[in-house]
Amino acid sequence: xxxxxxxxxxxxxxxxxxxxxxxxxxxxxxxxxxxxxxxxxxxxxxxxxxxxxxxxxxxxxxxxxxxxxxxxxxxxxxxxxxxxxxxxxxxxxxxxxxxxxxxxxxxxxxxxxxxxxxxxxxxxxxxxxxxxxxxxxxxxxxxxxxxxxxxxxxxxxxxxxxxxxxxxxxxxxxxxxxxxxxxxxxxxxxxxxxxxxxxxxxxxxxxxxxxxxxxxxxxxxxxxxxxxxxxxxxxxxxxxxxxxxxxxxxxxxxxxxxxxxxxxxxxxxxxxxxxxxxxxxxxxxxxxxxxxxxxxxxxxxxxxxxxxxxxxxxxxxxxxxxx
Amino acid sequence: xxxxxxxxxxxxxxxxxxxxxxxxxxxxxxxxxxxxxxxxxxxxxxxxxxxxxxxxxxxxxxxxxxxxxxxxxxxxxxxxxxxxxxxxxxxxxxxxxxxxxxxxxxxxxxxxxxxxxxxxxxxxxxxxxxxx
Numbered sequence: 001x002x003x004x005x006x007x008x009x010x011x012x013x014x015x016x017x018x019x020x021x022x023x024x025x026x027x028x029x030x031x032x033x034x035x036x037x038x039x040x041x042x043x044x045x046x047x048x049x050x051x052x053x054x055x056x057x058x059x060x061x062x063x064x065x066x067x068x069x070x071x072x073x074x075x076x077x078x079x080x081x082x083x084x085x086x087x088x089x090x091x092x093x094x095x096x097x098x099x100x101x102x103x104x105x106x107x108x109x110x111x112x113x114x115x116x117x118x119x120x121x122x123x124x125x126x127x128x129x130x131x132x133x134x135x136x137x138x139x140x141x142x143x144x145x146x147x148x149x150x151x152x153x154x155x156x157x158x159x160x161x162x163x164x165x166x167x168x169x170x171x172x173x174x175x176x177x178x179x180x181x182x183x184x185x186x187x188x189x190x191x192x193x194x195x196x197x198x199x200x201x202x203x204x205x206x207x208x209x210x211x212x213x214x215x216x217x218x219x220x221x222x223x224x225x226x227x228x229x230x231x232x233x234x235x236x237x238x239x240x241x242x243x244x245x246x247x248x249x250x251x252x253x254x255x256x257x258x259x260x261x262x263x264x265x266x267x268x269x270x271x272x273x274x275x276x277x278x279x280x281x282x283x284x285x286x287x288x289x290x291x292x293x294x295x296x297x298x299x300x301x302x303x304x305x306x307x308x309x310x311x312x313x314x315x316x317x318x319x320x321x322x323x
Numbered sequence: 324x325x326x327x328x329x330x331x332x333x334x335x336x337x338x339x340x341x342x343x344x345x346x347x348x349x350x351x352x353x354x355x356x357x358x359x360x361x362x363x364x365x366x367x368x369x370x371x372x373x374x375x376x377x378x379x380x381x382x383x384x385x386x387x388x389x390x391x392x393x394x395x396x397x398x399x400x401x402x403x404x405x406x407x408x409x410x411x412x413x414x415x416x417x418x419x420x421x422x423x424x425x426x427x428x429x430x431x432x433x434x435x436x437x438x439x440x441x442x443x444x445x446x447x448x449x450x451x452x453x454x455x
Contacts, residue, residue, distance in 0.1 A: 063425075065425050066425040069425075088395075088396055088399050089399060089402075089403060090403075092390070092393045092394070092395065092424060093393060093394030093395065094392065094393030094394045095393060095424035096424065097423075097424025097425045098424060098425045099415070099419065099422040099423070099424050099425075100422065100423070101407055101408075101411035101412075101414055101415050101422070102403060102406075102407070102415075103425075104407075104408075104411065105403065105406030105407045105408075105411065106403075106406060108406045109402065109406045137423070137425060138449070139423070140448060140449040140450050141439055141448050141449075141450045142438070142439065142442060142447075142448060145439070146423060147450055148423040148424055148425045149425055150425040170452075175449070176446065178446050179446045179447075179449055182446065182447045182448070183448060183449050187423065210365075211365065214361050214362055214365055215408035215411075217361065217362070218362050218408065218409075219405065219406050241361075241364070241365070241368070244361065244364065245361040248358060248359075248360060248361045249361075251358060275359050275364045275367070278359060279358045279359055282357055282358050282359075283358065286357075306367045307359070307367075310359075
């Protein structure tokens, strides 16, 4: 008896619970299954269809869609990397696959800059239209039994609502927007383009591009990154950090006058950018231009923050050195 | 007895590790001419604490070991880790096991097969090439 009484409330709740579960399941399925909508502006700007025809295809062997996808985008941007060279550079035998950070790292090793792009179909199609093949990560299966997969998006058809990808063993595979987006969404819509220094992605904000170039510079050095900073400044002329970075790259490449010009542009774009005043002062000091160094260092020392101490120190050094 | 040894040994070990990591943390902050590098400036802009910096620098050693454990040729490991950004290296060190790796295998359970077949047909997944 006791048991029955105990169980009764449970049984009473069972039916609503079941109904709720069904409704939720339907909602989830319906939610996933809808075809993604493009923003109106994207619809206007993009051609009805596009296909990057000169992207070489490399069929994947075993689990090596990572190296194969990398080979395709690297070849497309003029790096003659072979799949066999890329396998030991990116493939993880223990995981029978390749992980995202190393996909980006390998692009850097081959002298190209990996720019992550925003996770939206609009950004993806805009990049393709700009001539940039896009590496995408998909989970072809469900979250509980993932089948992670890299492919290269190379074309689209807005009327048919289809995307064209070099994927797995299949060149120019046609996938509906709906199915592609459902599988892409499970990787949080992870995607990147691999571009030579000097070329900028067609989408994305300045901060993301700045970080991407700075990470590339750390691996490949200032000289290799110089054209990328030039392109960045041309695209975002009011971004003070961009001018600052360009100044550093020019200085490291031996162009002191160009560096001073860039640092001056940086403080013109943002007079509160203490680190740019600091580098401007340090560089003037290095060139033996005491007055100008003094002026810039004083500006840096007047701005509260992480660089104040270093600026004051340099100012003191300048005084004692001058006497 | 063991406890006592540990009590004295732990602070010593901690101190040794911290001291050992300091020169590593200081090393990349010195470019040739004394100018502040773009990378350092960005790190400060991100208001990244010293502790995080040290963590990221130590992460690279950690990742090297993990990659060797995953079967990567030791001759390749150094170059692979060097190509990562600080944030990526830290991510690899912290969660290599959880990171999705492109191209793994599905558990070949029949129930899973049926579910995936249905979701494939619904256009939610893309496991089987014969469903379009």
